[in-house]
Amino acid sequence: MTRAPVNRIIDQSGVDGPGNRTVFFFQGCNFNCGYCHNPETIRMCMNCGDCVPACPAGALQIADGAVCFDAAKCRGCDTCIRLCRHDASPRIVWMTPEEAAATLERNRPFIRGVTVSGGECSLRRDFVCALFKSAKAMGLGTLMDSNGGYDFSRDPELLELCDGVMLDVKCADAAAHHALTGRPNEQVLRNLDFLVSAGKLEEARTVVVPGALPNENTVRYVCGRLAPYWAAGSDSGYKLIRFRPMGVRASYRENAMPDDALMERLRAIALEAGCPRAIVT
């Protein structure tokens, strides 16, 4: 049975794709971005047990050397994830795709689709395929929110089940990307080209951090690659996300938030390139 570690389920979300959607956030990411807003989703729990005695609700226990989480007791105070020295979370529920599909079935009248996010959802490829299969049978849309590290071009089965990918293009510049994420960006950039050509790019996304990242360079690169498709009628969007220090690790927290003027200047580049949905958040 394909289980996946689910960090969080949001039953109703208007910020993870079109309309109202249910979103599954998986635990575990193969990138390690300085500006990650949910650093506690990056690694898997090492069972060090530091968080167990600190939990004020008694929702954590050690059993057979592993940290166990009791969702019913959790009050969501975040003490455990603040305490964790490994960018992990003990609040993980290992779910089967069938259990996840049961959640979708309950929410089905009120949503138009499901979005899988992270961590990195492509690391849970088999689970995602199974869940999307169920979602399709319910008439729901299916979107992935991905860091782009996965080679989508080699997985036609997944792509068939997935309506579109919301692809992070963090930096077009290879060195800047590596410095930010600890990973190269070739696969990400190949995915940008491949997904848009396959009609599977829901949107590209770039987080804007003034002073720290070559923002304009990235925006110009993405727009340059997508412009021919936009000109040919593609409705792939481009979302420009303001860096926000909330939840970010201390090492990156001191960076400034971009002002409206910068965001609008970048958005103007996308509009000029013919982007039909250039969104600033």
Add this chain to the structure above:
Amino acid sequence: MSLLSSVSEDAMRIVTDASLTHEQAMMNLSKLPGQCFYGFAPPPGFERMLTEGLISDLGEGYAPFCPRYLLPDYELFLKKGCRFLRIEPPTNLFEAIQALEMFYRHIPSITNFPVYLGRIDRLLQPFIRDEAEARYLIRHFLIFIDRTISDSYAHANIGPEATLAGEIILDCEYELQNAIPSVTLLYDPAATSDAFAAKCARNALACAKPSFANHAAYQNEYPVPYGIASCYNALPVGGGAYTLCRINLKAAAENAKDLDDLLERALPETVRAMCAFMDEKIRFLVEKSLFFRSSFLVQEGFLRRDLFTGMFGVVGLAECVNHLQALCGRPTERFGHSARADELGVAVMERLAELVNAHAAPYCAINGGHYSLHAQVGLDTDAGVSSGARIPIGDEIALYDHLRQAGRFHPFFHSGVGDIFPFEATCKKNPESLVDVIRGAFSVGMRYFSAYASDSDVIRITGYLVKRSDIEKLARGEAVRQDNVVWGLGEVRNSRILERKVRSL
């Protein structure tokens, strides 16, 4: 205190109240005589039930001279004009708007203002020739309504189909941020385009209008077309409601020893008295008072007596259930939070519907000869009694569970019911997500859905719209033009209206 000195005291309070406009003072004064003489005899036991709070006559008094809610046939009016008012059938948009403005001035109701303004998009659409001109005229039409009808029970309907007139109305309301009129989209996913529904949701989040009515569920309620009037009252167009009286289920439960005593004694007694009271009032209204015999609205066919019904209002189902649960030693298994509590709520509503439907109501043929159940929104003076069958403010549950729960109870209320949900301001970026939620809500049985954003100035109180800024003004003792603001302030103070659970999307 003698009746006379009580009335004198009320009159004195009204004429010296500097927070009332002239119009409000006049209307308050006009209600006093009807409180102290009887045009008809209330049935035995009624006065006691009134005093005990089991029943409220909602301030209609005992000598009504006009039905409570009127839904004139405005289409007919625009087609043939009005002899009595010497208004010719309009030939262009300017004339159509002016004709309606003149006509509205002469439509009475319990509020002394029209509570139904018609399906204004459909009324105006055939006259639109030039979009720019239409935008100019419709904008001023809406301003005229806000400034002359000082009461947000005035309710306009739009949809279900998208029209240019509908688009213009939405654009104007979005810009104007007026509390008046209320607007409802008659929403049917099969007839309303997704883009138009999304625009309506955008507006709801910006200015609390329109609300969404479940058109597919409502359109078969009467053998004639319906309209949404006043709060969210679904009534036959060309008719309306003679009267609305209400039972307080919380008081009824407190009056009973246990569930059985409630279902087999307290409810039947109260329903019997309330129906008898409504019967007498309607007979007086139809047979003795002036309206149906002399109003030009009736004589020229804009209203027909045979399209009226009576509304049997209900409040406090949640508190009724919670009281019964406490009696059974289950105080934590509250309405909305426990399957057993909700089952109990269904049992109470089923019994109530059975009792009301067993009563033969006079002059109510359009509703099958019976009174129609209505989820009354409450009064500003109510404390600790929730509107209709709503889950109490402060006790709300997760959104989808809440909608499903409401969907179980809405179908009981043929003449109107609704729930209200404030959403976080971020939802404005994705109004389609709100449409998804509303469509889902209707698919699980809900009949009426109101939304507003947590940062919006115009908000829905219980069944009407008020500007928050006006409530603040009135709280400082300043007069405000719109009469509902008084009730809004009372609801804010007594019913924690501003503390509704804000939903995120």
